[in-house]
Amino acid sequence: MTTHTHELIRLTAAEMAAKLRAGEITSVALTQAHLDRIAAVDGGERGINAFLHVSEEEALRTAAEVDAIRAAGGAEAEALHPLAGVPIAVKDLIVTQGQPTTAGSKMLDGWMSPYDATVVTRLRDAKLPILGKTNLDEFAMGSSTEHSAYGVTRNPWDITRIPGGSGGGSAAAVAAFEAPLALGTDTGGSIRQPGAMTGTVGGKPTYGAVSRYGAIAMASSLDQIGPVARTTEDAALLHELIAGHDPKDSTSLTGEVPALAETVRGADVSGLRVGVIKQLQGEGYQEGVLARFHEALDALRAAGAEIVEVDCPSFEYALGAYYLIMPSEASSNLAKFDGVRYGTRVLPEAGPLTIERVMGSTRAAGFGDEVKRRIILGTYALSAGYYDAYYGSAQKVRTLIQQDFDAAFTKADVLISPTSPTVAFPLGEKDDDPLAMYLNDVATIPANLAGIPGLSVPGGLSEGLPVGIQFLAPIREDARVYRAGAALEKLLTQDAEPLWAQAPELAETAEAAAHAAGK
Amino acid sequence: MTDTLTDASPLSFEEALERFDPVLGFEVHVELNTKTKMFSSAPNAFGDEPNTNVNEVCLGLPGTLPVVNGKAVEYAVKLGLALNCEIAERCRFARKQYFYPDTPKNWQTSQYDEPIAFDGYLDIELDDGEVFRVEIERAHMEEDAGKLTHAGTSGRIQGADYSLVDYNRSGIPLVEIVTKPIVGAGARAPELARAYVSAVRDIVKGLDISDAKMERGNVRCDANVSMMPKGTTTFGTRSETKNVNSLRAVEHAVTYEMRRHAGILAAGGTIVQETRHWQEGSRTTSSGRPKSDADDYRYFPEPDLVPIVTTAAWVEELRAQLPEPPADRKRRLLAAWGFSEQEFRDVVAAGLLDEIDETVAAGVSPSVARKWWMGEISRLANARDLEPAALGVEPGTISALNGLITQGRINDKIARQVLEHVIAGEGTPEEIVTVRGLEVVSDDSGALTAAVEKAMAGNPDVVEKIAAGKLKAIGALIGPVMKETRGQADAGKVREIVLAKLGIEG
Incomplete structure (x- = not known):
């Protein structure tokens, strides 16, 4: 891999977009650099296996189209979306015309959707080259991406560990610089928890903010498509692109899409009331995770945020309610x-x-x-x-959880918790213990039950592995989680490299991996 | 051998009624004639190539989501109002779950415990004018299933060589109207059954919310029948005869089920709660699948749809648009037109009530309007294999033809010719009469008198009879006169001239 490629793929999506606009790079070169990276690190026995399908030809065709429009200049070039030409990966739960969609299941082996998901249509309209489809737990059911019918995805920080799930493929692809952006889906934490495990940013929009049309449904009342990126700004840009009313989804919200990228750029937390959820810390949370969490609180406090504690007593029943509503x-x-x-x-x-x-x-x-x-x-x-x-009682718990949130948001503007109680665990560790696996989602599930937005941002390392910090806000207040998340991101990176830049180098070929292992 | 007797010879209808009272219940499914389907933008059309009126939503492909057809909701509310129902202010859809290949999602999206309309009634008039009130429990919205065709001798999915499925029908909007148990119809139960389904059909046709063709399955009836011993009030076990698709069949199916139940009960047996299939050929029913109240469809609220909210203002706006109830209208028209009961029934059966009503509104007398529509227009339509209304004859045309006749400018026979020319698109009756020179021969030129004289000269025996007072014999002269004048003579005028020539007072 050339130095040029090495540098290109480590840019943020916003930086890539700026360079494309300035004519410093072409989308074809950028897209090819990511395809090369995928070829180098994704396959083989010790490869990341983030991708189930790579659509080289289609991605390069879109890239060439963008380059041609830019080269021609004029109104059409002016009208290009800011992210035009920036490549993206799509979780394989989201249907794509012309590329297979498996949902990580043997059930859909070889199936080609005759239609595009609404979010995919938005990507195509904005001319983002789609690199391919990313691995996931079968039908998004899992927290480790070990339940894919097409093999596990490895965590780029430690390839013997899980990348989180169900969207481990999207998170790992972004963490391993195989893609600058990816789409995920979050039913109980499937965007945020893999974000935490891989040191990336994962956003779960307000339920209804992004059309679900074309996302193969797991639990309709909980599912939400959202952005996966390495920075809050990149996540915000992608969030803005995919959000907005869709007449094909009856649960889709109407109204303006908030200016999230702008919020991110001007983010500060002075005067912001940040609520620490009493129930989402302590027992079951690893010491290292809690240490990073408290450092995050200190940083926010030092920057002028007011830290308050909020009580959400019904959260005790959240996991139980979730594991009735979701399977139903x-x-x-x-x-x-x-x-x-x-x-x-x-x-x-x-x-x-x-x-x-x-x-x-x-x-x-x-x-x-x-x-x-x-x-x-x-x-x-x-x-x-x-x-x-069962179902009836679970729905009542859901209402109680919404009431807990309502009460909490009278005391705080945003809520904060560790995204996951643990750092990434070794592959296979929870194979025989589904309940232990389910417990990994204890902090992310309440947001899905209440339909509120959440964002996981990197909060440092514990035992050399990323820790995620989650922000939550009231329905339709997605801008608040970006404001708080971006502020924390800035605070944690002002004296240090961003977490994603600290990830270990990956072996680039099977031979190189074997060589490295032999040393 | 089974321990319990579940089959026996049916009793005669009379014997059955001596010992038992029938309890009826109906579930009538009405296919709405919206342009698109209940939850997708695929066309709602009949008779097209299989699996052409489909898209990813009504095929239930992975990732698809339903969107409620607002027009279907409007139609359902109108139907609910016409059935004198309460309209729910807020209601939801549910998923009714079962695995069957005619249902591509393996659940049917249907309203379960929150129907859009409930607690209504319909007053049903029987042939002799007796009115029987049928209570409506609910009218709820749902989607139709696809259509299965089973190859092989069984004609059913069990034992078929293979089955073909056509999803054109999948997702067509339906309203299912469910009655409360109907008690006390006695011997009139079969007649009531027929009249009830007929009334529902007339209502949906009048509302123009369904094509209402039973033979196409636009209106389908499931008939529930049970029998209880006379003098008791506890309902017996019911059977449900599915998809009875003509009025006659509804009547026969209820009759047969009453007799069958009575036969089994009289022999000391028990009725199996099951669905039954109507056999048109033998006019009997045959056993379908057992059905218990405990069938578990695992209903739960459809999470992909938001609740339907109806505002009082909107409901009242729709109520104001309702046409006169068909039964009221028939009563009113029968009294206004002065037809005999039989004449009126014939008009209704021919489906020409609207046409005659409009023609009368255009200034033609009811009897003349009936004569035209039931006579010449029906004949011309028949010859073209069309419905009379499909000929495109405007009420104004009948009115104009009738005016020309009353003015003595054309006779009935010419009028019929003019009508054919109108249908052929040659213009208005007035224009056709002028252009084609069809006006009756007046006697200004003496041509008619000459023709009459010629006819009289050629038929001395007829003239003799007329002179002897047999005035009806004049008819025998009309033919020759018409022949002479190429049909353009006014028969009344001919009569006048003959009588004048013979010096007889008309």
Whole structure:
């Protein structure tokens, strides 16, 4: 890899955009640099495996188009989106015409969507070269990306560890400089927790701020598409691009998209009331994580923020409620995968080929264990006679959590917590303990239950691994999490390199990796 | 052998009613005639190539989301109002979950415990004028399923060689109207069943919210029947005969089920709660799948849709747009037009109520309007294999033709020719009569008198009869006169001339 490439891919998306606008670099060169990086670090036994599909040809075609428009100048060049020509990766839960979409499942092996998700249409309209599709836990069900049918994704900070999940592919791709930007989806923390684990920025917009049309649904009332980037400014730019009303999504919000990038650039926290959630610290949180968290609080306080404690007593039940609502909706959303119309079809090994048996054998073979676990849970929770006790009660808890947030936001402008109780854990560590895995999302889940925006920003290292700090704000107040997140980012990097720049160098080929391992 | 008797010979209808009282219940599905489907922008159209009126949403492809068709909600509210229902201020859709290949998402989006309309009634007039009130429990919105065609001898999915599915129908908006149990219809239950479905069909047609063609499945009836021993009030176990798709079949299906239930109960057996299939050929029903109240569809509120909110102002605006209820209108028109009951029924059966009403409004007498529509226009339509209304005859045309006849400028026969020319697009009756020179021969030139004289001379025997007082015999002279004048003679005028020539007082 040339020095030039090495430098190009380490620019922020905003810097790349500025250089493209100034004519200092071309989008083709920029896109090719990322494709080269993907080729160098993504494959092989010790590769990151962030990508399930790389769309070299399409990405370069879009890049060439942008370059041609820029070269021609005039009104069309003027009208280009600020991010035009900056490449991006898309989580493979989001459908793309012309590129396969698997949702990380054998069930959709080889399936090509005949339509684009609304966010993908926005990317295409703004002419961002789409590098490819990123790995995830099957149907976004997991917190480690170990439940993908297409292999684990490795954490660029330590390839023996998980990158978080479900959006481990998008986070790892951005952390490993395989892409400057990526799209993720967040149902219980699938953007923010991988952000924390990989030292990147991950945003979960207010529910309804970004169209869900074309995101393969796990839990409809919780799912939200959001940005993955290395800086808050980059996340804000991408957030602005994908947000906005979509008539194809009935739950989509109307109203202006806030000026988030502007908020980021002028961010300061003097006078900002920052609420520390009593329930999201202490037991279960690693010492190193709490140490970085308290340093973050100190930094914010020193910069003029008012730190207050808020009490959210119902959070105790959040995980329980989440693991009823999410599987209930998922059990329904995944019913359509039956081998009748598209995707994988597996015939029963013996016996008659009735429709029920073909559906049954397809679902038995096509879904992985974690997906089956959640379908069974959800089917049970929605069954007649259990509905009120399970789904009904969970919805009541949801209301209580919303009320806790409402009360907290009378005392604080934003809330703060560690994004995840732990740093990235070793691959395979929680294989046999789904509950331990579920506990990793304890801090991120309440935001999904309440529909509020959240942002995870890097908060330093513990044991050489990134720690994430999460900010939360009331519904439609996405600008507040960017304001607080950007301010913390600035405070933590004023005397040090940004966290992402401290990541260890990755071995660039399988041979190099073998060589490095042998030393 | 089973322990419990579940089958026996049906009793006769009379025997059944001697021992049992029927309880009925209907679920009528109405397909709305919106331009697009319930939750997608795919066209709502009948009869196209299979799987052409589909898009990613109504195929339920991964990632797709539903959006409610506002027009369908408007239609559902109108129907609810026409059924004298309360309209919900806020209601939601739910997912009704079951695995079946005609439902691409493996759930049907339907209203469950929050119907848009509820607690209504419909007064049903039976043939003899007796009015029976049917209570409506609810009218709720849902989407239609795709259409399965099963290859093989069974005709059902069980035992089929293979099945084909057409998703054109998948997602077409439906309103399902559910009655409360109907008690006390007795021997008139089958007649009431027919009249109820007919009334619902007339209402949706009058509202213009459905094509209302039962043969196309626009209006489909599931008939619930149970029997309870006379003198008791506890309902028996019911059967549900699905998709009975003609008025006659509804009547027959209820009759048969009453007899079948009575036969089994009289023999000491028990009724299996199940769905039944209507067999048109034998006019019987056959066993479908067992259905219990405990069928678990795992309903839960559809999280991809927001609740539907109806404002009182909007509901009142729609109420103000409602046409006169079909039953009221029929009663009013029957009294106003003075037709016999049979004549009126024929007009209704021919579907020409609107046309005649409009023609009367254009100034033509009801009997003349009926004569034109039921006579010549229907005949011309038949010959072209069209509905009479499809010929495009305007009420003004009938009015103009009738005016020309009353003025004595054309006769009935010429008027019929003029009508054909109007249908052929040659212009107004007035223009056609002028351009084609079709006006009746007046006697200004003496041409008619000459023709009459010629006819009289050629038929002395007829003239003799007339002279002897048999005035009806004049008819025999009309033909030759018409022939002479190429049909343009006024028959009344001919009669006048004949009588004058013979010196008889008309």
